[in-house]
Amino acid sequence: MIKPLLAVQNGKPVFVTRPPEFEPGFNRSDSMSMLDSDTDWPVVIEYLVQFQPKPNTLANYLKEVERFALWLIHEKQKPISAVNRADWLAYLDFIKSPPATWCSTKARKFQKDGITLNTGWRPFEIRTVHEPLATKSIDVDDDPQLVTGLSENSQALAKRIIESMFTFLVVAGHLNANPAMSPRTRNRSSATKKSFSERTISDELVDYTIDILFHAQKHAGSEREAFGYLRAKYIIQLLVGTGLRLSEAAGHTYGDISIRGERWFLDIVGKGDKPRSIELFDDVIAVMKEFRLAVGCSSPTPLYLDAMKLVPGKNVNKAISGRRIIQIIRESFDLACKAKLAEAEAVACAGDKGKLLRDASYLEKASAHWLRHAHASYFLKHSGQNLKATMSRLGHADVGTTMIYIHDD
Template sequence: MTSKARFPGFPVFDTAELIHEQADLELYPDLRAALASLPVDHDAALEDFQIAHRFLVKYSDVSGTYNRFRSEIQRFLNYTWLVAKRHLSQADTDLVSSYFSFIKTPPAGWVSRGIYPAFIASADLRRFNPHWRPMALRSKDTNTPYSVSQASLNASRTALQTFFKYLVSRDYLQRNPLLDVRKRDRNAKPNLNQDRDAEVRRLTDWQWSYLLETLTELASADAKFERHLFVIVTMKSLFLRVSELAPRPVDRGQMRTPTFGDFRRTIVDGEPYWVYSVFGKGDKTRQVTLPDAYLDYLKRWRLHLGLTSPLPVPGESTPILPSKKGDAIGKRQVQRIYEQAMVGTADRMEREGFSDEAKQMLAIRSETHYLRHTGASQAIEAGGDIRHISEELGHANATFTESVYVNSEQVRRRTEGRRRLV
């Protein structure tokens, strides 16, 4: 049920499956009429729609990211056209600041109680859904007021940041208006019951370096640790779960075993790249780009196995982690390899006087997801595109990835705090 208060705006963009059909508005008579009646120049509003449409089409093959970006952009366009009474090319810092203030405490008419599709089918046309609103309250309690979380505001900022960069690259805007918006304007209203940092379960850079150095030394001294080195580096560098390195059941009781044939060399714009095909969570397949630095570890592992070529060849059926019997080791064995690597590193830490650090490593010796989280966090911190990393992690959308892995404000705050004098 929607609020009884009147909403002056309208939905702008349809689903990812239908966005390509929306360019000429032929099937969208309500949207054509609404754009023509806006209190801004009609041609300018139509140009706003067209460039925003082109931007969203770029993301239509990644449903989660598309939905997040669509939601944010059509909400921002409604505010720009109807509240600020401007068009998109006039967006500046003041407009964006006032927008963030607006969405923290929106008028009742802008909020629905429940999620509704933007458009509905009617006689081969796409009509406005009268129940749709730019914001939604999911609680069944009719007395619950609408509130926006900091995670939601962060997601809004990410979507607009990407959109504004696109507009600048197309000379639609001279400058990204979000760059000068004060942090205070982008923050949610304080909630005194939620004053805790979001916890990212990952290794510190020092812990990772120490772990890698320990396993490299162990493998160089004793070949039985070559497998430990390869498994740890692979899980961290390719963002893998334990289950993604072990055989898994698929249709009709068949097992799918990760093989070297899952590594593939491809050419993009004349440059060679290696990718790894992962059969992951939810029986979904994704591709992960191999870092150039990872190839040396792949070659080292194949040399240890006695394989003839330094790098995989098409159709190669050798299991990535073969057992002594010739088939592949299972999930529990991969887990045990991780545990042994963490214990071995903790032992070295203890010997070298890092007792507290050793206890920390032992405390997470069964937490294999630390490697995946560490790899993704370091990639993002190094400047990687969060949308691309989200896809390689197998996440439904970049918003979820940001909520789990990105917390630059927390890092800055803690770093500055450590520098204070006593």
């Protein structure tokens, strides 16, 4: 008998019946996995956990993952790590018209007590389909047809969700390959990564821009001008060191920093009003302390309920807008670009000139969001490709967004 396998309880995805244990399949990776399990079934939960902040999304994803897992158990008697391309294509055919034993009228997973499993539940619902009015004779009674398979839209959703699960397991190091990914999808994924790789900025060019701003600050003609360069330098170091969105940088204060011993944490309310806390690196802490003293704060360390804005105006208790931050960063990269072009004019070696011109072309196109990309790539690499930690730090709602920061090298 087919019983419910997964459910959401207290907002979390859990197994409600124990799945059978299988030997690891041919597709199981021998490399270090970023997930907390040595077997296949618990990683299903790890995939679903990322959708907890969105209950409706979690429910939809859990339903499709459960169907696929039950199909593996009852029809194939194999684990996720043993699924091949033929299995995947067979599953796509299966969901078009599952057998009657897999279907029931709409039924809850649990009895009224919320604990006892409902023996009448099945993975697929029997639904009724009416003939379209455009094809129906006016003098013929409407006789609805009972169907058991998923609609075309539901099939596409199921395909997308399971493909996403396999991608997650491959990226996390649990599987070697994605049997659900078609060659066309692979090409699209590669194109996305290539597009991303061309919209980030190297550490070398960030450091170069900081040096240019420091030099401009030293030779500024007025105190106001010097403050502008000082703040521009600070903004770039802050964004590349934290990965904050512009709205987050503009909307928080130093009072949002909590200090635990030697460790600093920035408590953020981000996109969609989702709270998160990120630990600040030592170099970011040093930059913050230096900036606070430079703008006249009495303490390099944030005070309790400190009113100073994270990205302030000349009045440190007044924030500047995200649009103004974009403008400041654009002006900073333009300044660095002009410096690179001047260096290119001064060199005779074609090879050196080519590199300088290429650097200048990146600086000409660089934007504020490139700093977030740069931080994401750095953090993912230095966290040992820890997707969950990177996703949490950046405030991503979908692991697919985080995955684009994984480089093939």
